[in-house]
Amino acid sequence: MFIEQAYTKKFDIIKYLPIPIVFLFLMLLNYVAIVVMDIDVDTLMQQQIALKGANEVLFESLLPLAIFLVILLLWVKFVNKQSIRSLTTARAKVDWKRIFTAFGIWGVFSVATTTMAYFSTPESYEINFRPVPFAILACISIIMIPMQTSFEEYLFRGYLMQGIGIATRSKLTALIVTSLMFGLMHIANPEIEKMGYILLLYYIGTGLLLGIITLMDEGMELALGFHAANNLIAALLVTSDWTALQTDSILKDKSEPSAGFDILLPLIIIYPILLLIFSRIYKWTNWKEKLTGEVHLQPLNEITINQIGEGHE
16 A cells, blocks of 8 residues: 555646656766766865865765755645655554664664674774764764655655556556666765775665565655664764765774675675564565555545555554
8 A cells, every 4th residue: 555545636747747857857967977077076075074074074965865855745745735644654654663673673783793893804994983073973963864864765765666656557666666766876976986886786775675675564664764774873883985974983994995795795695684574573475466566546535545554554
């Protein structure tokens, strides 16, 4: 029901299109500016950090995405006449416990693997901790990063997943297209310049993971929690001179980046294990239908959707 519930009597494809059109236009501009014009993103970022400081640069980079989140939600509610709840989940109300469960699981895993990496190869890291800058970083990150990740989730796993699913009547098409778009959105990241386009496989694979758990769980809650934990822990724990998040974190990675097996490790081992954990916790069944089935369009009013959500829960 997660995709189908967006197709209410008020659904209007003309009002739906401006958001993806503007987003695709901005992606194209970003590609032209960074790839075609061969702008050195890493050098540009280092210059900005030297001039303003890492915390100010981080805030300025996150602020537009926080604003985009507000714009997207306002557009959905007042232009598309769709409730934010129905954009988020097929349940009768947003399940915050699911958000915090996913955040906790991935947060603990991220801290554990970072700690293991530090003690196994301490020569690759240096202590970067400074109390005052870190405190400012924590304040910025705790407020702004969940807004940044929520914008990406509401755009890809919410707005575009539902819209593409309705347009094509195919859950699989919605899953694949949104995963590819999510990966390609990161094409201008400094990591791509350092490690090559093979890193896009990681971003596309992560988009695929988030799309799968959204469709299987009939809601975005797990994806919201996972994405927030992933970016927040990364910003607070480890920074480097070649990543998109260059912060006053606790550690600094001094190693030379390389694209090896570690790029594929999450995709072929870690993410499948995470899917297994979620499937056991939430008793997922009927994988084929939920991931590849047809989207059956039948306009529903909000009262009917709420009744279905209550039954689903």
